Amino acid sequence: MDFPDVVMLSIPLFIVLLVAEILWIRIKGRGGAYETRDTATSLLMGLGNVVAGVALGFVAYGFFTWLWGFRLFDLGSSVLVIALCFVLDDLRYYWVHRLGHRVRWVWASHVNHHSSQHYNLSTALRQTWTATFTLMMVLRAPLILFGFSPEMVLFVGGVNLVYQFWIHTEAIDKMPRWFEMVMNTPSHHRVHHGRDPKYLDTNYAGVFIIWDKLFGTFVPEQETPDYGLVQNLGTFNPLRVAFHEWLSMLRDIFAPGLTLRQRFAYALKPPGWSHDGSRKTSDQIKARNAP
Numbered sequence: 112m113d114f115p116d117v118v119m120l121s122i123p124l125f126i127v128l129l130v131a132e133i134l135w136i137r138i139k140g141r142g143g144a145y146e147t148r149d150t151a152t153s154l155l156m157g158l159g160n161v162v163a164g165v166a167l168g169f170v171a172y173g174f175f176t177w178l179w180g181f182r183l184f185d186l187g188s189s190v191l192v193i194a195l196c197f198v199l200d201d202l203r204y205y206w207v208h209r210l211g212h213r214v215r216w217v218w219a220s221h222v223n224h225h226s227s228q229h230y231n232l233s234t235a236l237r238q239t240w241t242a243t244f245t246l247m248m249v250l251r252a253p254l255i256l257f258g259f260s261p262e263m264v265l266f267v268g269g270v271n272l273v274y275q276f277w278i279h280t281e282a283i284d285k286m287p288r289w290f291e292m293v294m295n296t297p298s299h300h301r302v303h304h305g306r307d308p309k310y311l312d313t314n315y316a317g318v319f320i321i322w323d324k325l326f327g328t329f330v331p332e333q334e335t336p337d338y339g340l341v342q343n344l345g346t347f348n349p350l351r352v353a354f355h356e357w358l359s360m361l362r363d364i365f366a367p368g369l370t371l372r373q374r375f376a377y378a379l380k381p382p383g384w385s386h387d388g389s390r391k392t393s394d395q396i397k398a399r400n401a402p
Contacts, residue, residue, distance in 0.1 A: 112188040114266035119161075121273045128277070129232045135282055136231075142282035143231045148347040150233045155349040156223060157236030163243070171248040175261035184258030196259045197267040197318075203254065204271055204317040207247045209328070212312050212393070216378045217245045219356040226352050228339040230304055235279035240353045271317045275300075281335075295320045298332045305336025306343075308400035311393040341383070341396065356382075 136142050186192045211221035220241045227234045254264050278300040286296045295316040303314040313330040316323050323329035344355065363377040363385075373386040383392035391399070 112262075114262045117266065117269040117273050121276070125232070125236065125276055132232050132280060132282055143280060144229055145231055145233065146229055149227055149229050150231075152347045152349050152352060153227060153233040153237040156240070156352060157238055159240045159349065159353065160236075160238035163240045167243040170243050172261060172265070174248060175251065175255050175264065178252055178255045179261055182256055182258050185260075186258035188260065188263060192259070193263060193267065196254065196263050197270065199254060199259075200251070200264060200267045201271055201316075201318045202322060203250050204268075205315050205322040205326075207250050208315040208317065209312075209326075210247065211245075212315070213381050214379055215356075215360055215382050215384070217247060218382045219360050220245045222340065222356045222382075223352045225304060225340055226344055228343060230279060230281055230301060230336075230338045232276065232279055234304070235276045237352075241357065274318050279304075291320075293319060293321055299323075299329075301336050302330050302332050304338050306339050306341055307337050308397050309333075310336050311341070311397055341393075 132143070133145055136144065207217075208221075211217045220239045223239055224234075224237050227237055251264055251268075255261055275295070278295055278297045280297050281301065283297045285291060285298050286294070290296065291298065295314075295318055299314050299316065299320050302310050305311075310330060313328050314320070314323050315328055320329065344352065346352070360377060364374045369377075369386060376384060376386065381392045381394070383390045383395070
């Protein structure tokens with residue numbers, strides 16, 4: 112089966128919905144806010160993500176096709192197989208996303224998505240340029256080895272990404288209760304983008320919020336989050352947004368006077384870890400602000 116590139120096909124829909132949200136906010140006077148420079152940065156980040164995907168996509172695809180030669184089964188491409196692949200890949204996404212907040216090497220790529228202090232559909236387009244360098248593609252290896260084709264795995268990953276576009280909005284308050292119980296929604300994902308201590312490192316879900324409830328990382332929305340990073344960047348420069356954490360991490364790793372263990376820790380420990388305790392991780396921030 113030939114699987115379409117659903118992300119590229121969805122770009123016109125993204126634009127239409129983004130314009131519709133802007134008009135809704137202006138007409139209703141509520142449901143979020145847009146700031147011209149912030150939106151421009153998000154759009155440039157999205158464009159850079161597309162360029163990086165075209166330039167470096169062969170790395171992941173080459174790895175997946177190589178793995179396909181060692182598969183245990185060939186499950187085919189029936190509707191049920193695609194559906195199962197979608198669910199399992201969403202579980203994979205949960206763990207990649209969780210690692211993206213708990214391992215600084217992966218956070219260096221993911222941090223740009225959290226760098227906006229606004230929460231609207233343009234924020235969904237603020238995507239990484241450096242995902243290939245995190246090597247998180249290896250978490251898809253079990254799917255391919257078990258018998259889901261590389262094309263199918265990439266397809267369901269694209270559907271997952273397209274689903275997540277609409278949840279980046281304040282224009283939708285709550286979905287029906289049954290939907291909120293199972294699916295990721297704007298309310299759940301607003302929490303994930305909050306820099307409030309109680310909201311840090313929560314609601315990692317892509318499509319199904321049940322993973323957060325199963326693994327103990329779910330927090331319901333109580334009040335409107337304060338969006339952005341614990342320490343906001345204060346810039347709209349897309350180059351700085353894309354690479355600031357990589358540069359900061361490399362400065363820490365190669366700082367003089369550190370042990371080899373400390374250098375590795377600066378890459379593999381959670382963001383905010385420091386060898387001298389001068390900074391705070393999200394766990395420490397949450398503990399300090401616990402009631």
